[in-house]
Each structure stands twice: as C-alpha cells, then as structure tokens.
Amino acid sequence: MTNNCETQACACHDSRHDEMATKGQGRAGLAARGLSLLSGGLDSMLAVCVMRAQGCHVEAIVFDSPFFKIDAARAAAAALDVRLHVVDFTTDIVGLLRHPPHGFGGALNPCIDCHALMIRRAGEMVVSMGWDFVATGEVLNQRPMSQNRRSLDLVARASGMADLLIRPLSALRLDPTRPELDGRVTRARLLDLEGRSRRSQMDLAAQYGIREYPSPAGGCLLTEKLFCAKLRDLMTRDGLDHLRDVSWLRLGRHFRLPGGAKCVVGRDAGENVRLQAESTPDDLVLRPVGVPGPTVVLPAAASTSDRLTAAAICAGYCDNPGSCVRIRLLHGTERHDEDIVPLARASAHQWMPR
Numbered sequence: 001m002t003n004n005c006e007t008q009a010c011a012c013h014d015s016r017h018d019e020m021a022t023k024g025q026g027r028a029g030l031a032a033r034g035l036s037l038l039s040g041g042l043d044s045m046l047a048v049c050v051m052r053a054q055g056c057h058v059e060a061i062v063f064d065s066p067f068f069k070i071d072a073a074r075a076a077a078a079a080l081d082v083r084l085h086v087v088d089f090t091t092d093i094v095g096l097l098r099h100p101p102h103g104f105g106g107a108l109n110p111c112i113d114c115h116a117l118m119i120r121r122a123g124e125m126v127v128s129m130g131w132d133f134v135a136t137g138e139v140l141n142q143r144p145m146s147q148n149r150r151s152l153d154l155v156a157r158a159s160g161m162a163d164l165l166i167r168p169l170s171a172l173r174l175d176p177t178r179p180e181l182d183g184r185v186t187r188a189r190l191l192d193l194e195g196r197s198r199r200s201q202m203d204l205a206a207q208y209g210i211r212e213y214p215s216p217a218g219g220c221l222l223t224e225k226l227f228c229a230k231l232r233d234l235m236t237r238d239g240l241d242h243l244r245d246v247s248w249l250r251l252g253r254h255f256r257l258p259g260g261a262k263c264v265v266g267r268d269a270g271e272n273v274r275l276q277a278e279s280t281p282d283d284l285v286l287r288p289v290g291v292p293g294p295t296v297v298l299p300a301a302a303s304t305s306d307r308l309t310a311a312a313i314c315a316g317y318c319d320n321p322g323s324c325v326r327i328r329l330l331h332g333t334e335r336h337d338e339d340i341v342p343l344a345r346a347s348a349h350q351w352m353p354r
C-alpha cells in the first residue's frame with residue numbers, strides 16, 4: 001500500500017475550517033482528527049462537511065487501482081479544499097478478486113470485503129498517525145442490499161476498525177462508536193439520515209455550498225459488464241499475477257484467439273504508444289507499415305496461427321486497409337514484415353471476451 005498525499009491548491013482555502021477546529025475541541029483540548037473516505041459522490045463529500053462543521057480536522061482518502069476511476073474524488077477534494085491521500089489498493093483488490101470472503105455482488109465486485117478493507121487501511125493510517133476516526137458517507141438503507149443495517153454492521157466488523165468508524169450522515173441511527181463515547185466527536189452534531197430519498201442530501205449540499213457532484217455510481221469498473229468479461233477471461237486463462245496485464249484491462253480491445261493467446265489492440269495513438277512502451281521481451285508487437293492503424297501486442301510464444309490471426313486483426317483495424325496491409329512483427333531487435341489480408345472487424349468480434 002503506497003500513499004501519495006495531494007495537498008489541494010489553497011487559493012480558496014477557507015480559514016473557517018481552522019477556526020472551527022479550535023472551537024470544536026475534544027477530550028484533550030484538541031480537535032478530533034480523522035480520515036474520510038472520499039469517492040467524489042455527494043454523500044462522501046457531505047461526510048467531510050459534517051465532520052468539519054463540528055470542528056474536526058478532516059483529510060480525505062481515496063483508493064486507487066486499475067479497476068477504479070478516481071477523477072471524481074480528486075475533483076471533490078479540490079472543491080472541498082481538503083487534503084487528499086491517494087492510496088494504491090491494487091494488491092489488496094487483486095487479493096479479494098482471487099478470494100472474496102463474502103463473495104461477489106452482481107458482477108465481479110467484492111463490495112463487502114473491498115469496503116471493509118478500505119476502512120481497515122484507512123484505520124491503520126489513522127492509528128499510525130495517532131488520529132481519532134475514520135468517516136464514510138454511507139446512509140442507512142439508502143441501498144436496500146448494501147447499506148442496510150446488517151451490511152453496515154458486517155462491514156464494520158470485517159474492517160476490524162468498528163471502534164473508529166463513524167458514518168456521520170446516519171450516526172444517530174447507529175450505535176455510538178468510541179470517538180463519540182469519549183467525547184472527541186460530538187454525537188449530537190451528527191445526522192440521522194435514512195432511506196433512499198436524496199432530498200436531505202440535496203438540502204445539505206446547498207447549505208454547504210456544494211454545487212457539483214457526480215451521480216452515485218460509475219467509479220468502479222468491477223461493476224461494468226464489458227470490463228468484467230475481460231477480467232473474467234484474464235482470471236481464468238492467465239491469472240492475475242502480472243500487474244501489467246491487469247492494468248491493460250483498461251486499455252485497447254481484447255481478443256482471445258483460437259489458439260489460446262490473447263492479443264490487445266490499441267484504440268488510439270495514446271494507447272498505441274503505451275502498448276509499445278510497456279511491451280516486454282516476452283511480447284510480440286505488430287505495427288502496420290505505410291497506413292495508419294493500431295499497435296497490437298500478443299505473447300511471443302503464441303502459435304503461428306494466432307500470430308497470423310492477430311496480424312489479420314491488426315490489418316482489419318487499419319484506416320482504409322484495402323485488400324492487403326503490410327504488418328511488421330517486432331520481437332526485441334528482430335523484425336519481420338508480412339503482407340496480410342485484413343480480417344473484417346465483425347468477424348474478429350467473435351473472439352472478444354463476453
């Protein structure tokens with residue numbers, strides 16, 4: 001787990017946070033300090049605001065991996081002017097994909113274990129810094145399956161950090177946790193939201209001056225059908241040991257060829273550059289000659305038949321390929337050109353994982 005701390009630009013820094021922090025003092029005369037999980041959705045932003053409103057010092061934390069999109073969290077941290085810790089969660093989430101103790105949700109999303117482990121990691125940081133709490137934006141019964149009382153309790157227990165965990169938006173409907181019991185956090189200034197209505201959150205957003213926020217879903221590729229088809233194919237055929245292959249799931253079109261090799265086809269110039277740059281001596285790189293088209297990568301150990309199929313796919317994705325395209329096969333310092341008849345894209349689609 002690595003932690004990159006991003007201090008937001010302070011042009012709009014609001015000194016009221018610090019003033020409030022000195023007013024809202026806890027047990028030892030110091031403001032309580034905590035990390036708040038920030039997805040970028042409105043509830044996670046409000047959790048930060050509610051804790052800050054009672055004088056706590058709050059920093060935000062987001063977990064990054066090839067499966068998560070964290071742009072919304074960065075934007076939210078900037079809008080709230082809160083320091084954001086970006087923590088690499090790749091090894092953790094890959095481990096959960098292999099063995100999710102509580103299973104998967106509707107796709108390949110091990111949400112209970114993932115959420116619990118994020119809280120655990122945040123809690124470990126809180127403990128190591130001598131801080132007081134971990135906050136999340138969960139709202140009791142907002143999602144019937146994942147945010148009911150049983151699920152919230154389960155996640156808290158599985159995280160091993162139940163004592164430190166505060167759900168500020170629904171805290172008054174949940175049992176008090178340690179920072180509330182010992183007075184570092186004022187329970188009476190936490191909220192009692194419950195249910196699916198978003199009305200209260202919208203009112204709070206207006207109260208806190210939050211004007212823009214993304215829709216609640218959309219930050220996790222493990223819930224997306226097409227992405228999960230590629231991931232399932234990788235898990236079952238090649239495994240998840242090679243992090244480059246895991247990170248390439250977000251890159252290019254993927255084809256599982258008849259002989260068993262996988263080829264990845266760049267979709268634009270940026271992806272072509274990245275595929276070439278991240279290829280290794282174990283890869284074969286294909287490039288069209290004299291016509292714009294994709295970079296294609298497949299294992300150098302692929303069968304001759306799969307190589308020729310990959311070359312035909314490469315030719316088929318070139319711009320105006322005509323009846324034949326010269327494809328250059330690069331392996332280390334070796335190069336070899338072949339004239340290839342393009343394969344129609346619709347025909348190649350049969351090998352895309354579904």
Ligand code: SF4
Nearest residue numbers: 109110111114115220
């Ligand atoms: S949606 Fe994705 S990031 Fe969120 S808890 Fe589930 S698996 Fe983790």
